[in-house]
Amino acid sequence: MKAIRLHEFGPAENLRYEEAPDPTPDPGMVLIQVEAAGVHLVDTMIRSGSTGGSPIPVPELPTIPGREVSGRVTAVGPGVDSSWIGKRVVVHLGMVPGGYAELAVAKVESLYELPDHVDAAQAVAAIGTGRTTAGILSQAKLSADDVVLATAAAGGIGSYLVQAGRNAGATVIGLAGGPTKVDLVRSLGAQYAIDYTDPEWASALKAELGDREITVLLDGVGGASGQRAFELLGVGGRVLMFGWSGGGSIEFTHEDLMARGLTAGWALGAKMTSQLRALEAAALEETVSGRWHALTTTFPLSEAAAAHRALETRATTGKVVLIP
Structure with a gap:
């Protein structure tokens, strides 16, 4: 089979598209002809030799990266049960890599069967990015009374959050970088789609909202834009953080929280790991029903290095997916 293999930690160019031995399914496992493989920001960290604090271990080399795949079962x-052969499935491979390939093996108990109308790339987005979003939403408990601000709203998680806020009847504000991404965020249902590259975006948004206050901040960016968003949060508001791709987490003190009656929490980690299967099922249900539609940026499997570079430089929208 063709696969992407990493022989040495380092830059994206170290990802090689080459021949690799076909995997064979061990007891309790299936072989999948891969139709789509998800690319995660953690993949880029692992490629460089670090997991960035993630519980995912640094693999032994050479390795085939990737932990999210969808496709068709070809062997068991x-x-x-041989009835799995021929079924379309999606699966998160967990701690074991192997997704960036034409063939992958997975535990049968981790599989989800896919209906024909669900696109392979949509399924891959749901099983990884979607499950994280479902975990964030289970803690955010959005309602129609909320005014929700989501940073990186054109990203994988952010675009799901915009749709979930819309579905809950909330007023949704989405931050994105540049006119094209702003238009995408607006098309997802955000009442306010804001270009954070405009240095005056915060004051302009405050003027537009008038007397209305932001009640919920969902932030995976941190950095300057996350900090400004936090400063806009109204009295009694709540912030849920799940990353700091902007260079550092939001900074605040206990006094900041007490003065404005805010609540703050970290959405990832133990709160999610104990319920991953339920979160995957919830995200897939939203996808199958059509209530969530993932924004995706696709690359041929052979261009995995380009996919990593694009993800690292924020040149993508939504979930990044490789197509064998």
Whole structure:
């Protein structure tokens, strides 16, 4: 089979598109002909030799990166019902990589069967990025009374959050970089789509909102834009953080929280790991029903290095997906 293999930690150019041995399914596992493979920001960290604090271990080399795949089952290992053969499935591979390839193996108990109308790239987005979003939303508990601000709203998680806020009846504000991404955020249902590259965006948004205050901040960016968003949060508001791709987490003190009656929390980690299967199912249900539609940026499998570079430089929208 063709696969992307990493022989040495370092830059994106170290990802090689080459021949690799076909995997065979062990007991309790299936073999999948991959139709789409997800690319995650953690993949870029692992490629460089660090997991950035993630519980995912640094793999032994050479390795085939990738932990999210969708495709069709072509063979089963010992002890697996042969009725799985021919079914379209999606799966998160967990701690074991191997997704950036034409073939991948997965545990049968981790599979979800896919209906024909669900696109392979949409399924991959749901099983990884979607499950994280579902975990954030389970803690955010959005309602029609909320005014929600989502940073990086044209990204994988952010675009889901905009749609979820819209579906809850909330007023949704989405931050994105540049006119094209702003238009995408608006098309997802955000009442306010704001270009954070405009140095006056915060004051302009405050003027537009008038007497209305932001009640919920959902932030995976941090940095300057996350900090400005935090400063806009109204009295009694709540902030849920799940990353700092902008260079650093939001900074605040206990006094900041007490003065404005705010609540703050970190959405990832133990709050999610104990319920991953339920979160995957929830994200897939939203996708199958059509209530969530993932923005995706696709690359051929052979161009995995370009996909990593684009993701690292924020030149993508939504979920990045490789197509064998």
